[in-house]
Amino acid sequence: MGSQSYLTVLIICLVAIIGSSHGQLQLGYYGKSCPKAEEIVLKYVHQHIPNAPSLAAALIRLHFHDCFVRGCDASVLVNSTQTNQAEKVAIPNLTLRGFDFIDTIKSLIEAECPGVVSCADILSLSARDSVHAIGGPYWNVPTGRRDGTISKSADVFISLPAPFNNLTTLLTLFGNVGLDANDLVLLSGAHTIGVSHCPAISNRLYNFTGKGDQDPDLDSEYATSLKTFKCKNINDQTTIIEMDPGSRNTFDLGYFKQVVKRRGLFESDAALLKSSTTRSIVAQHLQSNEKFFTEFAKSMEKMGRINVKIGTEGEIRKHCAFVN
Structure with a gap:
C-alpha cells in the first residue's frame, strides 16, 4: 500500500514538472485572463506599421536579439541602472529600435488587464504581426512567457550571433539555443527587410585582413x-544601407538572390555559401516564396520558444523597461 502511494505521488510530481515546463506556453494562453490582449497588439500594429513599415524589420530584430540572450524573456527591453549595464547598451544593441512601440502596447494592455501579460509575449506577438502586416509570413505565437529579471550587457557578446561571424561560429551559437543549420539560413532570410549602417561592413570594404584590402567573398x-x-x-558611421536593395520593406526572396550573387551585406550572409549544407538550403528557398514563408514560420515559432520562462519563473513586469 505504501509503495503504491509513493508511486502515485511520484507520478503526480512528474506530471506537474512536465506541465510547468511545457504546458503553460500555448496558443490563446490569455483567453480567460486577458481575452483582448492579442487583439490589442494586432490593432496597434495595423494602425502604425503601414505608415512606418521599416518598424517591422526593427521589431523582428528586437525579438531575435532578445531570444538569443537569456531566452525570449524581454531582457533586451530593460534599462540600465546605476549598478548594472543592461543588454540595451551593449554595442550590438545600440542600433535596436522599437522600444517605444512595445512600451505603448504594454501600457494599452496594462489598462485593460494589469499585471497579466508579459513584455516577452508582447514583443513576440508584435514581431509576428508587424511582419505579416507588410505582406510577410504568419506564424503561430504560443504565449505564456514570463519576463526575466536579469539583463547584462556582457551576456550579449557571449550569446548573440554577429554580422562578422563565420559559419562555424554561427552554427555553434545557433546550436547553443537548440537551432540548426536550416534555422540559420531561414532566420537569416529576415534580412530581406530592413537596413544596416556602414560600420557593419566597413572592414569588408576597406580593411578586411588589416592590410587595406577588400573581402574577396564580396562581389567586387x-x-x-x-x-x-x-x-x-x-x-562613415551614419550612412544607411539596404539589406535587400530596392525592396527593404518587402518580405520576399530578394535576400537569397543577393546571397547567391555574393552580395549579402554581412560576412554572416556570405558564410551561408561556405558549406554544401547551407548552400543547398539557400538554393531550396530560392525556388518558392510560399515554401520560404512556410519554413520561415516554423523557425520563428521555434526561436520564440528559446529558454522561455514560465510558471513561477521570472515575473510580469509592470513596465517593460524596468524590473518590478
Whole structure:
C-alpha cells in the first residue's frame, strides 16, 4: 500500500514538472485572463506599421536579439541602472529600435488587464504581426512567457550571433539555443527587410585582413558601388544601407538572390555559401516564396520558444523597461 502511494505521488510530481515546463506556453494562453490582449497588439500594429513599415524589420530584430540572450524573456527591453549595464547598451544593441512601440502596447494592455501579460509575449506577438502586416509570413505565437529579471550587457557578446561571424561560429551559437543549420539560413532570410549602417561592413570594404584590402567573398562590382555611393570612407558611421536593395520593406526572396550573387551585406550572409549544407538550403528557398514563408514560420515559432520562462519563473513586469 505504501509503495503504491509513493508511486502515485511520484507520478503526480512528474506530471506537474512536465506541465510547468511545457504546458503553460500555448496558443490563446490569455483567453480567460486577458481575452483582448492579442487583439490589442494586432490593432496597434495595423494602425502604425503601414505608415512606418521599416518598424517591422526593427521589431523582428528586437525579438531575435532578445531570444538569443537569456531566452525570449524581454531582457533586451530593460534599462540600465546605476549598478548594472543592461543588454540595451551593449554595442550590438545600440542600433535596436522599437522600444517605444512595445512600451505603448504594454501600457494599452496594462489598462485593460494589469499585471497579466508579459513584455516577452508582447514583443513576440508584435514581431509576428508587424511582419505579416507588410505582406510577410504568419506564424503561430504560443504565449505564456514570463519576463526575466536579469539583463547584462556582457551576456550579449557571449550569446548573440554577429554580422562578422563565420559559419562555424554561427552554427555553434545557433546550436547553443537548440537551432540548426536550416534555422540559420531561414532566420537569416529576415534580412530581406530592413537596413544596416556602414560600420557593419566597413572592414569588408576597406580593411578586411588589416592590410587595406577588400573581402574577396564580396562581389567586387557591388563593393565598388558601396564605396562609391554609400560608405565612401572607412570612418562613415551614419550612412544607411539596404539589406535587400530596392525592396527593404518587402518580405520576399530578394535576400537569397543577393546571397547567391555574393552580395549579402554581412560576412554572416556570405558564410551561408561556405558549406554544401547551407548552400543547398539557400538554393531550396530560392525556388518558392510560399515554401520560404512556410519554413520561415516554423523557425520563428521555434526561436520564440528559446529558454522561455514560465510558471513561477521570472515575473510580469509592470513596465517593460524596468524590473518590478
